[in-house]
Amino acid sequence: MKFRSLTAIAATTALCAPMAFAADIADEMTIVSWGGAYSKSQLRAYHEPYSEKTGTKIINDDSSAEAVAKLRAMNEAGNVTWDVVDVVAADAMRLCDEGLAMEIDPDTQLAAAPDGTSAAEDFGELLVSECFIPQIVYSTTFGYRTDLVGDTPPTSVCAVFDTDAYPGKRSLEKRSINNVEWALLCDGVAKEDVYDVLATEEGQQQALDKLATIKDDVIWWSAGADTPQLLADGEVVMGSTYNGRLFSVIEEQNQPVAMLWDAQIFDLDGWIIPAGLSPERQARALDYIMFATDTQRLADQAKYISYGPARASSAPLVGKHADLGIDMAPHMPTDPENAKNTFLYNYEFWADYRDDIEAKFQAWLSQ
C-alpha cells in the first residue's frame, strides 16, 4: 500500500512538476506508540483532529516497546518507515546520541503558548534532549487491593517490603530501574543520597539485598498491563505500574484497587522524529508535531488518560474525563495531594550506570 502510494507520489511529482504543491508534504504518515488506552487517548486528542484538519491519513503502529531496536534496524537497512515515534525520555536520549532522531528547535518548530510564552520556556526543564518533544509526565507507582490489606491500608512505599504486615505476592517490574531506588529508600537511605549510594558497589549490593528479602513474594512483570491483570485477579496484594493503568483499573473497571502515591517516580514520555526521512515526510511530521504538542492538544489528552500534560500552560486547561465525567486533576500524578512525596528520577545517573546495574540485577534475578 505504502509502496504503491509512494510510487504514486513519485509519479505525480514527475508528471506535474510545475504544480507540485501536493508533493511538498506527504499525505500519509505512520505514528508509532504504545498501544492500549494510551494510543486511544492520542487517537482522540491528536490524530483525529489532525486528520480532520489536514486530510492526512494516519497509520498507527503499536511498536514503541521495541522502538530503539527497530529504528536501528531501519537505519541499517536504509528504509525508515516511521514518521513520528512515541518513546520514553531515556530512549529518546539514546536515539539522539546515536543520530537516529532529528534535533528539534523548540522556538521555531514548536508552538508557543497562547499567552505568547515560548515553547522552550513552557516545557521548561522537561526538554531533556535536543531530539525529544515531551508530551506527558507519568509516574510509576503502586496500587493495592483494598480488600486484601485488612484495616490498615498502606501509606508508605515500604509496605512493599513489609511481608509481615501485608502478606501475599507483590508485582515489580522485571528491571532494576525504580526497584533499586525504592529498595534503598526503604533500607534507611535518605532520599537525596540514593543515587550517591547506588553509584557504589556496596550500595548496589545493599539494594539487591533489600530486594532479596521479598524475592520469594515477587511476581515480575514486563508489560504495563500485567499488574492491572494481577491486581484484578487478586493474585497480588500490591504492584507497581504506570499511574494511568491504575486509573483505568480503579475508575473505568471498578476494581477494588487503590493508589499508593508515596514515592512515585516521575518519568517523561514524548515524541521523536526519526532521522533520514524524505523532505516531504519530514515536513508532514514537523507539521503534526507543531499541532499535537500545542497547549490545547496536550490538555485534551488528559481527558482520556490520567497522565499530566508536559506544558506548564496546559495544566489549567485540564478538565473532566471524556466518558466518565469525573474531574481529572485529582488523578494526575502532579496533583499536589498526590505529589506529597515524590522521587526524582535521575536521567544522567541511569545513562551512566544502566548497563552495569541492569546486568547485576538480571544476574541476581536468575540466581
Place this chain on the structure above:
Amino acid sequence: MSTLSIAQRTPVNFYVPVSAAAGAFAGLLVGTSQGSTIIGVLAGAVILAVLAFGATTLLAERPARWGILAAFGLAGLLIGALPGLIVGLMFGWFFGWFIFWLFEGRYRVGLPPYLTMGQVLWHYTFRVICGAIFVFLITPILVVLPLSFNAQDFFTFTPEMLAFDPAGYSLKHYRDFLTNDAWQDALRNSLLIAPMATLLSVSFGTLAAIGLSQPHVPFQRVIMAVLISPMIVPLIISAAGMYFFYSRIGLQGTYMGVVLAHAALGIPFVIITVTATLVGFDQSLTRAAANMGANPVTTFFRVQMPLILPGVISGGLFAFITSFDEVVVVLFVGSAGQKTLPWQMFTGLREQISPTILAVATILVVISIGLLTVVELLRRRSERLRGMSPG
C-alpha cells in the same frame, strides 16, 4: 473379545484399598485447592474405603450408585453451590462406576485371560497416562473458551462466572472484535494475505514436488533440502534475513512482501504433502495419457491433478494456517499497514490484556478445527482411493 475373560468378583482386600487409593488421589486435588493437602488425602482415602465396602456389601449396584451420586452431589452443593454440585455429581458418577468396576472384576473384560495382574495394571495405567497428556494439551484451549465470554475486561474467572450467573457472561468481547477498527483491519489483512500466500505456495510447491519426483532430476536431495529449509531454520533468523533483503529491494512494508514471505514459509508443507501423495501415483498413467495424444499440460490437469488433489489441498490448508497464524515474520517484513490478526493479538497481549484476544482466539480455534477436519477427511478419502485402508 469380551468372551475371552469373564468378570469375577474380587476380594475385599483388593477393591477396598484400590478405591481408597483413588479416593486419596482425588482428595489430593480437592484438598490442595481447599488449602490442606494432608487432610484431603486422608479424608479421600477413608471416605472411598468406607463407601466401597458399604456400597458393595449393603446394597445392590443400581441403588448404591445412585446413592453415591446423590451423596457427592449434595456434598458439592454444600461446599460450592451450583458449580460444586456439578463437580460433585461428576465425582459421584465416577466413583460409583469405579467401585463396581473393581468389585465386579469388569476391568478384566476385553483383555486376554492370560494377562498377569501387572499387565492389567499397566494396560490401564497406560490409558491414564495418555489421557493425562491429552488433558495437558487441551487444557489451555478449554480455559480460553469460557474466558472469552467474560463480562469483565480481565483474564479472570469472576465469582459470577463460577456461579454460572448469566450476568457474569457477555458477548461484548466478540462485539468489540466485530466493531473495533484495529481488529477489523487486522482481520481484513489476514484474509487478504493468507489466501494469496496459499495460492503461491500451492502452485510453486506442487510444481516443485512433481519436478522432484521425476527420477532424472539431478541433485534431488539438495534441492529438496533447500526448499524445505524455511521450515527448519529458526523463524526469527528467516525473518531478520528477509527484513534486510526486502528493505533493499523495496518490498519491506508492502502486501507483496508479506505474501511472498508467507509463501516461502508455506511451500515446504505443500512439497511434503504432495511428495507423499506422489509416492502412490502410478507414473505409467501419464505415459498412457501421452500415448493417447494428450500433451503434458492436459495430462497434468486431467490425469495427475485429480489423483494428487487430496495432498495438494491438505498442503494448501497447512500453508493457509501457517500464514494465518504467523507473527514473527510479519512483524519484520510488514509495517503497520499490513498488521495481521496474530500481530494484533501479540501487541494486544503485551500492551493491554483484553479478553478480545480470547474471543479472537476462540474464533481461530474453531476455524482451525474446521480446517483440520477437512484435512483428515481428505486424507481418508485419499487412502480409500489408493486402497490403503478398507474404510
